[in-house]
Amino acid sequence: MAPEVLFSVIYGRKNPGKVFEDLHTVNPAILEGHIRRRVSAADYPGVVAQEGESVRGMYVTGLTDANIEKLDIFEGAEYIRQKVTVRVIETGEEKETETYIYLHPDxxxxxxxxFEHFKKEKLAFWSRA
Structure with missing residues (x-):
């Protein structure tokens, strides 16, 4: 959801600027059949399957295997990367992609x-601003 966190994980800084823009695209998208909830006693959310619900997120293209490895390490053992289909908001196109599903719904x-609270209160910490 927060490009600043993505940049930080992949490049080790808040905003890599043109380098990222030349290699990647980031578009708002909807993941149907899932919910996003706050992980208990944590700043971050977990996404799990939930019929009839949807999650707004970001569809990112151009990630390398090295980028994905860094994201896997960042997400850790609480999540599994899973294939999903999202709808890109701007175009309405459906795209197959992967997202991180939280393994402990309880x-x-x-x-x-x-997300607005996270941006205001926690983003600087998580993006190494």
Whole structure:
């Protein structure tokens, strides 16, 4: 959801600027049949399957195997990378991709994860700003 966190994980800094823009595209997208909840006692969310729900996120292209390896390490053992289909908001196109699914749904709080609160209160920590 936060490009600053993605940049930080992949490049070790808040915003790699033109380098990222030349290699990748980032588009808002919807993942149907899933929910995003805050992981209990954590700043971050977990996404799990939930019929009739949807999650807004980012569809990113151009990631290398090395980028994905860094993301796998960042997400850790609490998540598994899984193939999904998302709908790109701008074009309506459906795209096959992968996302990180949280493995412990019983550790998720009720209610949607508050992205705006995260941006205001926690983003600087997670993006190495």
């Amino acid at each position: 550790h998720l709080e009720q209610g949607e994860w508050d």
